[in-house]
Amino acid sequence: MIYEGVLTKMQTEFANPIQYYLVFENSFLNVNQLLGKELEISFQGYQCLECGKKKKIFRQGFCYDCFMGSASAGDWIMKPELSTAHLDIEDRDLEYEKKVQLQPHVVYLAVSSEVKVGVTRKTQVPTRWIDQGAEQAIPIVEVPNRYLAGITEVALKDHFVDKTHWQKMLKNEVLKTDLYDERLKVKKWLPKEVEEYFDTTKEELFELFYPVLQYPNKVASLNLDKSTVYSGKLSGIKGQYLIFEDGTVFNIRTFEGYVVKIEI
Structure with a gap:
């Protein structure tokens, strides 16, 4: 079977x-x-998620012009404060x-590798945690706007990381911790x-369980700009990553806006 189209982040249930x-x-x-x-993934071209033009993707699924001008790519997206x-x-x-x-926005603690603090719109619970590959998550506060969530995250960055260590997450090297206790702090x-x-x-x-047959000992990222065709046996899915038996991992989110053909 062959599937072809523009990559967007995987929808989840x-x-x-x-x-x-x-x-x-x-x-x-x-x-x-x-x-x-066994899957074969081949790069076919680009299509900007904003303007729909077949222009090289710059970042987050946008071509350069859209990334620099679109309201949905403002700095406040990555920096809520x-x-x-x-x-x-x-x-x-x-x-x-x-x-x-x-x-409403939720500030939370989650464990993908170590304990991290993050922000998400309430409507994105628990989708945001799934996308990060979190195995556990707990809300800290629910606030009425993104700014309040942002300044809360900034205050807590002195005590928790705010980035997911993606290699550890994909190798299932996850810190065992009590998020109830961490929340009280x-x-x-x-x-x-x-x-x-x-x-x-x-x-x-929240506890999250991922469809993974086998976790790799080492991981290597598939880059469609450098390797336009890849084939391998799928051994797991976690976060927005496909995990293959040979340790290759493919971050769907990174390659949003890329046109691919997937042959099974």
């Missing part, structure tokens, strides 16, 4: 194990069903920025503007 889907314009594929099977919609100040498109920034570190949103009662602990 919170189940045991997590269910993964590659969705193309005219078809979709339940990736879990491919475990243990830079959000200004709550002040009625526009970055690139105030209407869009209000829609995204002025909604943060109260004294919260910004004053956020203290009222912290509840000392226990939040729900």
